[in-house]
Amino acid sequence: MIPRQLMIAVTALGIMASGMSLYVWRMRGTVAQTAAITPNTQPVAPPAAGPTEQVTLYVAYDEGGMLRARPARIPLPNGRQERAEELLRALVGIYLGKSSPHVLGAGSEIRGVYLADPGLAVIDLNAAFANGHRSGVLVEELTLASLLATLSANIPAIARVKILVDGKERDSLAGHVDLTAFYDVSRVNQLVTQLTMEP
């Protein structure tokens, strides 16, 4: 004769084991669903629509290692911060295009631009931008100067710029150009002058 307490204990253990199996099964399904999600390579915000405005983009050209000011008409929203984001997205769009003069890695994106007083702009790049960037002093410098010159030429009163990658500080863009510093726009403009001159 099996003792009554033993039967109760075995039954309770059986119920617990069944419950845990069910829980594990449901968790497995959740993990599988998460893994099935493909990386999002789409822009984080839709392109702005509406009337276009004349802007000056400073475009990098690997051929000759130069920056050239290029007039463009792009739709810009009203907010200062949103305008800054759209400007840089238009610039990155040129680099990701078929006849790019300065190729960036696939999926490169401006996550956001944040304008903080007094005169500080923070550009947040996505990880693909930095991880897929070609390595070299000049090629990295051209990207940096292009972003900063375009921003300061079209958004007034920006004196300093900081660049983040995925919201975090990073040592360098691709092994050379320093990203730990706050850039002084007036100094970067001196560099832009050097880069716009024929070598």
Next chain:
Amino acid sequence: MSYSFRSSLVLLRFLALASVLVFSSSTPQKQLSVYSKAANYSVVVVERNNTDYLGLLELLEPLGTVTVQVNGEHAKFRYNDVEADFVAGRTRVRVHGSDLDLPSAFLLENSRGLVPISGLSALLPQILGSPITLNLSGRRLFVGDVAIHFTAVVMKTVPPKLVMNFGSPVNPMIATEPGKLEMTFTHDPVVAPGSQTLTFDSKAIPSATFEENNGMAKLLVTTTVPAMASFGNDGRTITITPAAPPAPPANMPPSVPSAGPTVPPPSVAGGEARSLASGTPRVFVVIDPAHGGDERGAALTDQLPEKNVTLAFARRLRTLFDLRGLSAWLTRDGDPTLSPDQRAVMSNASGAAIYIAVHATSEGNGVRLYTALMPSGGQNQGWFLDWETAQSSFEELSQIAAASVATGLESKKVPVRSLSAPLRPLNNLVMAAFAIEIGPETQDISQLSSPEYQLRLGEGVVSGVAEIRDQLEARRK
């Protein structure tokens, strides 16, 4: 130069030395020093199956054009026109159509070919086509007739002095302690005189001993009185004399200690971060081969990382500076991972007159020279210089140096472009500082590894620096 600024520099150097001490590592990395007409350098030695091995590519690369093809267990090295076929795990090697046997098996680790050091005596003459001398116990390898011999004589003057004459300029690190003065030759192919121990008829300087160990030669001079070393004849003569009595305290402390213990290198992965011993002579130029270790820099080709080219060119620059009588020192002479801060700390602590960072690119059109693009902000606080903008007061001198080097390169028909760049650690240095990014003249990347091209670039750089030597010395502390 204001008192407060000098004090700031002194304090900065003190902090730099302290940092170096804090990060110090006590276990020296095993290395083989190689001396040749092309370059003097050292290669990291690793131990496998109780046998010392080294990477054949690292060994050959500074000497000429080397390519490696790895296919499964087979590795084919091509040095200039000589092919050498190795098979992992086997001792038999086929070089230029002939077979030879290594004392231990060839190894392949992540496509890196390792050969036993003890096999170099047989292997290298076949590959290089020139005789070599291998000192296995001292881990020193001489390619061709490059050894520097010396004589040592005690002159019976008052006080007596030991005069050592070397066949070529030398640049040892010197450290003193009671009863001895030690000279360490890290990249000079100095060899022993007839006997390892020299005895002199002098009570003040009774003897000297020559030792070779771990790729270095040491000359240990025994003294009964405190002694100091001085250099002459463009580095060909070293004179050891009893030290003068201590001078009364001055208002300013010396910027670099004149004697004392060797400063250990910062602790770094991969070994062979370099440090300078305090003492004479002070280095004139610090050469900083960019990248290293885990940080490979740009992939110039599938097989050629930027870090290899920067090191090879830095070694060539060092040789050329030495030949010009300007003592040069590398921040790394192997493959350690160094942070920009470590590079800046070591360079500032050296007290050198000028710093040159070496980068390389596959983009054609010659050479680019970069001076610091200073970041925003940065205010000095009393004696403390702002780390991020420490270069501020040397910006003009750095630009003068870069312009002079550009002229030197142009005289060698090398296309040059001068720019500023936010490139660390240029902004952290308290001396004239610039970076050179070497690229091929056209799109032919193999030119970067060409000894002829590197020599042409190196001569341009060295002549540019030598041209403003006096200006640089004037600002040196």
